[in-house]
Amino acid sequence: MARANPPSRLTRRPTTRLEAFSDGVFAIAITILVLEITVPAGAEDDLLGAIADQWPSYLAYLVSFATIGAAWLKHTAITDLMPHTDQVFLRLNLGLLLFVSFLPFPTRLVAENLEANDGAERVAVVFFGLVLLAISVFLALLWRYALAEGLLDPSLGREDTQAIGTAMAPSFGFYALAILAALVVPKLAVVGMLVASVVLAIPPGALRHLRAPRA
Amino acid sequence: MARANPPSRLTRRPTTRLEAFSDGVFAIAITILVLEITVPAGAEDDLLGAIADQWPSYLAYLVSFATIGAAWLKHTAITDLMPHTDQVFLRLNLGLLLFVSFLPFPTRLVAENLEANDGAERVAVVFFGLVLLAISVFLALLWRYALAEGLLDPSLGREDTQAIGTAMAPSFGFYALAILAALVVPKLAVVGMLVASVVLAIPPGALRHLRAPRA
Amino acid sequence: MARANPPSRLTRRPTTRLEAFSDGVFAIAITILVLEITVPAGAEDDLLGAIADQWPSYLAYLVSFATIGAAWLKHTAITDLMPHTDQVFLRLNLGLLLFVSFLPFPTRLVAENLEANDGAERVAVVFFGLVLLAISVFLALLWRYALAEGLLDPSLGREDTQAIGTAMAPSFGFYALAILAALVVPKLAVVGMLVASVVLAIPPGALRHLRAPRA
Amino acid sequence: MARANPPSRLTRRPTTRLEAFSDGVFAIAITILVLEITVPAGAEDDLLGAIADQWPSYLAYLVSFATIGAAWLKHTAITDLMPHTDQVFLRLNLGLLLFVSFLPFPTRLVAENLEANDGAERVAVVFFGLVLLAISVFLALLWRYALAEGLLDPSLGREDTQAIGTAMAPSFGFYALAILAALVVPKLAVVGMLVASVVLAIPPGALRHLRAPRA
Numbered sequence: 007m008a009r010a011n012p013p014s015r016l017t018r019r020p021t022t023r024l025e026a027f028s029d030g031v032f033a034i035a036i037t038i039l040v041l042e043i044t045v046p047a048g049a050e051d052d053l054l055g056a057i058a059d060q061w062p063s064y065l066a067y068l069v070s071f072a073t074i075g076a077a078w079l080k081h082t083a084i085t086d087l088m089p090h091t092d093q094v095f096l097r098l099n100l101g102l103l104l105f106v107s108f109l110p111f112p113t114r115l116v117a118e119n120l121e122a123n124d125g126a127e128r129v130a131v132v133f134f135g136l137v138l139l140a141i142s143v144f145l146a147l148l149w150r151y152a153l154a155e156g157l158l159d160p161s162l163g164r165e166d167t168q169a170i171g172t173a174m175a176p177s178f179g180f181y182a183l184a185i186l187a188a189l190v191v192p193k194l195a196v197v198g199m200l201v202a203s204v205v206l207a208i209p210p211g212a213l214r215h216l217r218a219p220r221a
Numbered sequence: 222m223a224r225a226n227p228p229s230r231l232t233r234r235p236t237t238r239l240e241a242f243s244d245g246v247f248a249i250a251i252t253i254l255v256l257e258i259t260v261p262a263g264a265e266d267d268l269l270g271a272i273a274d275q276w277p278s279y280l281a282y283l284v285s286f287a288t289i290g291a292a293w294l295k296h297t298a299i300t301d302l303m304p305h306t307d308q309v310f311l312r313l314n315l316g317l318l319l320f321v322s323f324l325p326f327p328t329r330l331v332a333e334n335l336e337a338n339d340g341a342e343r344v345a346v347v348f349f350g351l352v353l354l355a356i357s358v359f360l361a362l363l364w365r366y367a368l369a370e371g372l373l374d375p376s377l378g379r380e381d382t383q384a385i386g387t388a389m390a391p392s393f394g395f396y397a398l399a400i401l402a403a404l405v406v407p408k409l410a411v412v413g414m415l416v417a418s419v420v421l422a423i424p425p426g427a428l429r430h431l432r433a434p435r436a
Numbered sequence: 437m438a439r440a441n442p443p444s445r446l447t448r449r450p451t452t453r454l455e456a457f458s459d460g461v462f463a464i465a466i467t468i469l470v471l472e473i474t475v476p477a478g479a480e481d482d483l484l485g486a487i488a489d490q491w492p493s494y495l496a497y498l499v500s501f502a503t504i505g506a507a508w509l510k511h512t513a514i515t516d517l518m519p520h521t522d523q524v525f526l527r528l529n530l531g532l533l534l535f536v537s538f539l540p541f542p543t544r545l546v547a548e549n550l551e552a553n554d555g556a557e558r559v560a561v562v563f564f565g566l567v568l569l570a571i572s573v574f575l576a577l578l579w580r581y582a583l584a585e586g587l588l589d590p591s592l593g594r595e596d597t598q599a600i601g602t603a604m605a606p607s608f609g610f611y612a613l614a615i616l617a618a619l620v621v622p623k624l625a626v627v628g629m630l631v632a633s634v635v636l637a638i639p640p641g642a643l644r645h646l647r648a649p650r651a
Numbered sequence: 652m653a654r655a656n657p658p659s660r661l662t663r664r665p666t667t668r669l670e671a672f673s674d675g676v677f678a679i680a681i682t683i684l685v686l687e688i689t690v691p692a693g694a695e696d697d698l699l700g701a702i703a704d705q706w707p708s709y710l711a712y713l714v715s716f717a718t719i720g721a722a723w724l725k726h727t728a729i730t731d732l733m734p735h736t737d738q739v740f741l742r743l744n745l746g747l748l749l750f751v752s753f754l755p756f757p758t759r760l761v762a763e764n765l766e767a768n769d770g771a772e773r774v775a776v777v778f779f780g781l782v783l784l785a786i787s788v789f790l791a792l793l794w795r796y797a798l799a800e801g802l803l804d805p806s807l808g809r810e811d812t813q814a815i816g817t818a819m820a821p822s823f824g825f826y827a828l829a830i831l832a833a834l835v836v837p838k839l840a841v842v843g844m845l846v847a848s849v850v851l852a853i854p855p856g857a858l859r860h861l862r863a864p865r866a
Binding site for chain 1: 234235237238239241242244245246248249250253256311312315318319322323324325326329330333334337338340341344345348
């Protein structure tokens with residue numbers, strides 16, 4: 007009796023700090039990416055050319071920004087539907103944040119090696135793709151766990167949770183494909199990852215629901 | 222029936238995480254600017270002189286700080302009036318944050334090149350101005366979208382939304398002007414951008430409403 | 437009539453984002469201070485000695501950490517008593533954050549010059565003290581403004597607001613003194629600033645109220 | 652009378668900003684760790700080898716990430732049970748954050764010296780262990796203080812608070828052991844610290860409560 011209540015205090019927890027901490031990590035990871043972009047010393051003789059020469063940095067920055075942005079959107083889509091979290095979800099979430107906060111390292115490797123020799127280029131992009139894949143795997147794990155453990159708002163219909171699940175799925179296979187492509191055409195694979203993040207970030211049912219006329 | 226309610230759960234979303242994530246990005250972008258300010262090695266023989274010589278860094282720091290601060294003020298002015306957000310607004314907001322978090326890079330370019338040759342100075346300030354312009358364009362987009370899609374609190378009167386819209390407008394043309402000025406007088410253009418951020422940050426109707434006597 | 441209500445929506449604002457954004461800036465400024473601490477390359481032959489040699493870095497880190505921590509405590513003490521904020525308070529707050537986020541730069545100067553020649557040491561510590569003074573001036577301004585404009589919870593008694601005001605006052609004169617001391621005995625002035633931050637952070641009435649027995 | 656209420660306004664405070672500020676510091680400390688990971692210049696000839704050679708960086712990154720993650724979990728476990736905070740708790744919390752935000756420095760020392768000579772390796776790992784120990788001491792202090800001062804939700808039973816206390820205890824002795832081990836077998840001690848963080852992060856009663864069937 008007396009036991010029945012307290013365990014729920016210790017295991018079922020409010021989502022406030024889960025969200026605040028995750029938002030902090032997402033926000034920092036997405037913002038410190040820019041610290042990696044630099045123009046070499048002595049660039050003042052042709053600054054315009056030096057800025058243009060940094061295109062691999064901008065491309066890598068854009069992919070990372072788009073990936074973290076898309077991951078944040080999916081993360082909020084999950085937690086917005088959760089009235090509370092539990093101890094396991096909190097730990098799976100740390101797994102997600104581990105790869106999100108690690109992303110600036112492979113991003114820098116891509117930026118530095120996209121115009122290096124073929125081997126380095128390939129290694130950097132495959133490594134980058136693996137981290138992107140890990141992020142999307144952990145997001146899928148969070149979703150599956152929340153669904154299986156009944157952490158979602160019970161008022162959500164089965165049809166709706168299936169719709170979200172479907173929207174979560176494709177990124178998964180896509181990053182696996184992009185990693186394979188990186189072995190052959192690394193530059194194209196990076197562009198593909200950028201397109202993927204942007205396309206996957208299009209809201210499910212956006213066209214159907216969002217533009218409906220309002221009174 | 223069963224459908225009519227859930228879609229609103231998936232499309233109309235609370236603004237909590239939008240605000241927390243945005244506040245995080247604004248706070249980090251405004252704070253890491255200082256990492257770019259350094260005094261050259263061996264400055265201890267004339268540290269006062271070395272600190273004074275960093276004036277282009279302080280100027281660039283001030284402009285970026287004032288711009289991000291002003292953008293944050295406008296962002297809160299918009300979201301404070303929104304009872305909820307939607308999927309498109311979340312993505313437009315990521316567009317804004319892309320340029321806010323990118324700002325430290327052109328800030329550093331200005332700091333490094335404000336005393337370099339004329340060409341580098343001009344390129345750096347124009348590049349900087351373009352990013353400031355992009356920030357102000359995205360803020361205007363957010364405002365227009367919120368207004369058009371009925372995301373604002375319906376109790377707000379037409380007169381009030383017009384007042385805010387008017388307050389949003391000028392920054393737009395101002396940055397375009399500053400970019401043109403940067404082609405001729407880059408240093409003056411930077412000072413102009415600083416004045417702009419400060420002037421544009423003066424609250425609409427501040428003088429009329431804020432100093433009214435209170436019981 | 438219709439006007440009387442909306443202006444209060446545009447001028448009197450919730451404190452949520454003011455607090456979230458400020459907490460972000462305080463948290464980042466206090467955390468990136470550590471990025472400045474490094475051990476010189478080739479230190480592995482005598483790592484213990486090299487770690488010990490960084491004492492000026494630790495001292496500067498501690499003073500900055502204690503100052504930002506004390507400023508955060510005072511900031512929360514003010515905003516916890518405010519049911520809402522206004523447009524001017526938001527801008528004064530940006531002034532405070534400008535100096536808080538600038539602090540890592542003078543902190544690094546102190547760390548680098550505390551064992552340099554006398555002149556550099558003096559310049560670095562005075563510069564550092566001026567930024568600490570600016571932070572304490574802006575905190576006092578925020579408090580005075582909140583008091584004068586009726587932003588504080590009206591249920592607070594006059595006696596209580598006076599108690600807080602008294603607790604706010606001393607830091608002010610203290611930093612001015614420390615700056616003067618820095619001209620003569622810079623190392624001692626830094627230690628004084630550390631003691632000041634810690635002493636000033638002792639809660640007003642802590643001994644009287646906090647240790648009272650509870651049922 | 653009039654006095655009896657206001658003092659509680661000044662001493663008993665909401666936990667909102669305590670949590671927001673702490674989440675910020677935890678999030679930043681856990682995210683900037685990645686800035687320390689770099690591949691040496693000229694690595695493009697054998698990028699795969701260069702990435703593999705960074706294993707001490709990944710190990711140090713993992714331990715710090717796991718430690719900060721575990722500390723964050725314990726911190727939320729404490730504050731989730733606190734309806735309000737007080738002035739002393741706020742200051743003890745700053746003590747915890749001092750060591751959390753300091754962690755990137757010893758992390759870097761470990762990463763840089765794990766393959767250096769025996770002496771440097773030992774010094775780096777012992778220093779690292781001492782900071783981890785300090786973090787766990789401050790967490791225990793926060794818990795004890797909250798318990799002793801009646802800051803916890805009174806509806807929590809004695810049995811439950813004891814369960815949490817028990818879960819808090821072991822990390823303490825573990826880090827002391829790991830520091831001793833570091834004097835003899837530094838590499839193994841680092842692995843031990845990693846295992847410790849992961850094991851200690853397993854939720855108390857996880858197996859008993861979390862997998863219970865739900866209707």
